[in-house]
Amino acid sequence: MVVHRTPTPIMYRVVAGILRTGMRAVARYEVTGIEHVPTQGGFLLTPNHVSHVDPFPWAHVLYNHGHSPVFLAKGSLFETPVVGWVLRHAKQVRVDRETDRAREALPHAARALAAGECVVIYPEGSLTRDPDLWPMRGKTGAARLALQTGAPVIPVAQWGPQDLLPRYARRPRLSRHRTLMQIRFGVPVGLGDLTGPEAPETPVAVATATDRIMAAITHELEQLRGQRAPTTRFDPAAHGLRVTGNYRSGDDQ
Incomplete structure (x- = not known):
């Protein structure tokens, strides 16, 4: 039985139970660095994004360790029948990407952090467009x-x-053998010199913090893949690609 660090809504527990059962059936995990995850207080989790199913493996691992991740999820999901109802009843935070309302999610996320929650932000903002699935340029949230x-x-x-x-x-591509999911949690990103009353949130500080976060994610992925990432992160705008959604169709995914 999982002992949760923070109060977890019944709906969250129900959905997590269903998803955990499904993931056990199709995936096996290889996890490193779990000792870097804080055991007290709120913290931000910033994963890379390679598939629409990739929130489930690391969330499964964290849930088994007593964390109930709070996702900053795209607004369109909250408009979807059933899914939107579940998200609202499972304490998730809506983000209206690429709109003036996007920043409205940050105060909700800050309150969750103050309450000791694990808050998840995909800093790429969408599935990576990099041809080799390396982390692309980061957004500032x-x-x-x-x-x-x-x-x-x-x-x-x-x-x-x-x-x-x-x-x-x-x-999904189902096979007789469960798919191996490699998950690596890194050490906290060093941002101490950019925070505090004497280090105001300037555009330069935000850009520097974003770069450090993306560099840390990329470094951990290099360790998993045993390869070096490109020296320049892929920028969709520079290649004429949509910032969000399926760049190969008109779908908003």
Whole structure:
């Protein structure tokens, strides 16, 4: 039986139970660095994004360790029948990406951190467009939240979810052998020199924090893959690609 660090809504427990059962059936985990996850107080978790199923493996691991991750989820999900109802009743935070309302999510996330929650932000903002699935350029939400709250930022790299469900695929690739999910939690990102009353949140500080977060995620993924990432992170705008959604179709995913 999982002992939760913070109050967890019944709906959250129900959905987590269903998803844990499903993930056990199709995936096996190889986890390193779990000792870097704080055991007290709120913290930010910043994973790379390679598949629509990749929130489940590391969330499964954290849930088994007593954490109930609070996701900053895209607004369109909250408009989806059933899914939206579940998200609202499972204490998740809505983010209206690429709109003036996007920043409205940060105060909600800050309150969750103050309450000792694990808050999750995918700093890429969407599935990576990098041809080789390396982390692409980061968006500033995670950095802003970290600088405003001083909460530790734990970078997470994962490799394997894309084998179960490739980018923007609608059907999983099931096989006789469960798909290996490699998950690596990194040491907290060093942002101490950018936080505090004597280090105001300037554009330069936000950009520096964002770069450090993305560099930390990339470093952990390099350890999993045994390869070196490109020296320049992929920028969708520079390649004429949509910032969010399926860049190969008109779908908003």
